[in-house]
Amino acid sequence: MPYVNIKLTGGGEAPSAAQKAELIRGVTELLARVLNKNPATTVVVIDEVAMDNWGIGGESVTVRRSRKEK
Amino acid sequence: MPYVNIKLTGGGEAPSAAQKAELIRGVTELLARVLNKNPATTVVVIDEVAMDNWGIGGESVTVRRSRKEK
Amino acid sequence: MPYVNIKLTGGGEAPSAAQKAELIRGVTELLARVLNKNPATTVVVIDEVAMDNWGIGGESVTVRRSRKEK
Amino acid sequence: MPYVNIKLTGGGEAPSAAQKAELIRGVTELLARVLNKNPATTVVVIDEVAMDNWGIGGESVTVRRSRKEK
Amino acid sequence: MPYVNIKLTGGGEAPSAAQKAELIRGVTELLARVLNKNPATTVVVIDEVAMDNWGIGGESVTVRRSRKEK
Amino acid sequence: MPYVNIKLTGGGEAPSAAQKAELIRGVTELLARVLNKNPATTVVVIDEVAMDNWGIGGESVTVRRSRKEK
Numbered sequence: 001m002p003y004v005n006i007k008l009t010g011g012g013e014a015p016s017a018a019q020k021a022e023l024i025r026g027v028t029e030l031l032a033r034v035l036n037k038n039p040a041t042t043v044v045v046i047d048e049v050a051m052d053n054w055g056i057g058g059e060s061v062t063v064r065r066s067r068k069e070k
Numbered sequence: 071m072p073y074v075n076i077k078l079t080g081g082g083e084a085p086s087a088a089q090k091a092e093l094i095r096g097v098t099e100l101l102a103r104v105l106n107k108n109p110a111t112t113v114v115v116i117d118e119v120a121m122d123n124w125g126i127g128g129e130s131v132t133v134r135r136s137r138k139e140k
Numbered sequence: 141m142p143y144v145n146i147k148l149t150g151g152g153e154a155p156s157a158a159q160k161a162e163l164i165r166g167v168t169e170l171l172a173r174v175l176n177k178n179p180a181t182t183v184v185v186i187d188e189v190a191m192d193n194w195g196i197g198g199e200s201v202t203v204r205r206s207r208k209e210k
Numbered sequence: 211m212p213y214v215n216i217k218l219t220g221g222g223e224a225p226s227a228a229q230k231a232e233l234i235r236g237v238t239e240l241l242a243r244v245l246n247k248n249p250a251t252t253v254v255v256i257d258e259v260a261m262d263n264w265g266i267g268g269e270s271v272t273v274r275r276s277r278k279e280k
Numbered sequence: 281m282p283y284v285n286i287k288l289t290g291g292g293e294a295p296s297a298a299q300k301a302e303l304i305r306g307v308t309e310l311l312a313r314v315l316n317k318n319p320a321t322t323v324v325v326i327d328e329v330a331m332d333n334w335g336i337g338g339e340s341v342t343v344r345r346s347r348k349e350k
Numbered sequence: 351m352p353y354v355n356i357k358l359t360g361g362g363e364a365p366s367a368a369q370k371a372e373l374i375r376g377v378t379e380l381l382a383r384v385l386n387k388n389p390a391t392t393v394v395v396i397d398e399v400a401m402d403n404w405g406i407g408g409e410s411v412t413v414r415r416s417r418k419e420k
Contacts, residue, residue, distance in 0.1 A: 001183075001289065001341070002288040003143055004285070004286050004287075005284070005285045006284050007282060007283045007284075007313075008283075009281065015315055019315060020130065021122075022121050023125075024128060024130055025128050025129065028125065029127035029128065030310065031303070034295075034299050035299060037288070040127050041336060041346045042125075042127070043183060044124070044126075045077055045119055045143065046124060046125075047117075047122040048123070049255055052227045054253075054254070054255055054256075054281070055237075055252075056251075056254075057238070057249055058234060058238035058239065058252070061281070063231070071194070071240070071241030072159070073353055073393055073395065074144065074174040076145070077143040079141060079176065079224075079263060085174075087233060087272070090235050091262075091265075091270050091273070093170065093171070094270055095268050095269065097167060098268035099161065099177075099268065100170065101148075103145075104149065104159050104163055106156075109267055111196060111208060111266075113264075113266050113351075115353065116149055117258055118174065118263070124141070126181060137247070145338050149396065157342070159341065160332050160340065161332075161335075164339060165335075165339055167335075168337070168338035178338055180336075182336070182337070182338070183335065183336050184335035185287055185329055185333065185335075186333040186334075187327075188394055192370050193395060194395055195371075195392075196391075196392070196394075197390050198378035199375065200367070200374055202367070202373050203371070208406075209365050211358060211411070212358040213357045213358075214354065215355045216352060217354075218352040218353075218387070219351065221417070225385045230398045233376070233380065233381070233384055236379065241356075241358075241366040244365075245373075253281075253283055253323060264351070266351060266391060300402050301409065301413070302404030303405075304410055307405075308407070318405055320407050321406075322405075322406065323401060324406075325357055326404075326405075328403070
């Protein structure tokens with residue numbers, strides 16, 4: 001019955017459909033293994049966020065990436 | 071004053087503008103009726119999520135729909 | 141398959157268990173009626189937020205309520 | 211270490227990259243000033259919501275804007 | 281840099297501190313393995329939701345559990 | 351009309367009512383200054399998260415704090 005929301009950077013860094021499927025499967029299995037949660041009602045929603053819209057350290061990921069940091 | 075966030079599948083399953091207006095009106099009326107909340111400050115945000123990005127039962131809706139399940 | 145999150149003020153304004161059940165039922169029915177969504181996988185999560193932690197108009201609900209506004 | 215999510219209307223009302231950078235910087239500084247939170251691990255995510263998908267007062271912003279209200 | 285929010289039932293079903301640590305570690309590792317995300321800036325927030333406040337199938341988990349369903 | 355959600359650690363690190371009021375006022379002013387958003391309909395919700403429930407770097411803040419890191 002859990003609900004999981006994963007937010008990560010999209011655009012040039014967006015995961016492929018296969019990678020998203022792996023995240024969905026992996027999180028669902030983790031909750032089944034650790035907490036015995038029923039996979040049938042475990043919901044996972046992935047949000048891909050534009051790099052201008054994600055900030056860390058007081059600046060956008062766009063600016064951060066332009067300095068070659070990761 | 072309540073805040074309501076509705077997440078549902080978009081893409082080929084995205085609701086029309088008229089359907090979204092009906093959800094907004096319906097949720098706002100529900101909160102006014104049940105809890106006497108003021109409609110003027112009731113906020114509703116609808117997120118349409120790509121079918122690759124929504125998982126249930128450990129797989130994406132894309133895969134699930136391809137098996138004709140609902 | 142939709143996911144709905146309702147945030148409202150708690151504490152002295154918290155809804156009763158019966159009112160929360162009515163919200164859950166009402167939102168689930170709304171999504172079934174307007175969008176034909178399956179109630180069996182419609183998830184509703186209600187968050188009750190302390191009045192010091194909810195702001196509108198630049199001030200907390202605690203302060204706002206103390207001025208008898210609604 | 212805080213996480214901040216800002217939701218606002220997009221489309222014709224979407225903020226520019228420079229405005230989003232100013233929001234990210236401003237919120238991060240606010241949390242550092244008021245609560246001494248470390249900017250290096252302060253995360254800000256901005257969601258731009260389509261005007262059909264944002265409701266207030268029981269109607270969408272699209273409808274509301276068409277009446278010249280703000 | 282991802283942000284993950286896990287919502288699950290609390291109260292009598294609340295996970296232990298050790299189980300929550302395992303969820304945090306597991307999700308962080310999953311994102312590093314699948315998408316090469318940096319664990320140092322991966323944030324995980326777990327919300328424990330009261331059973332009266334979680335609805336599925338149009339009714340609260342409290343009611344659902346009282347019928348011995350899972 | 352924006353909606354802002356701030357999540358930060360609670361428990362022994364919880365902000366005071368005065369600090370929360372300052373966050374609410376500060377964020378509301380920032381959105382008015384940068385984007386000319388109307389303070390009357392700007393909503394801010396602050397979530398205080400238990401330190402066992404917040405993870406960064408693959409471990410909970412509880413564990414992280416016990417090593418005197420910040």
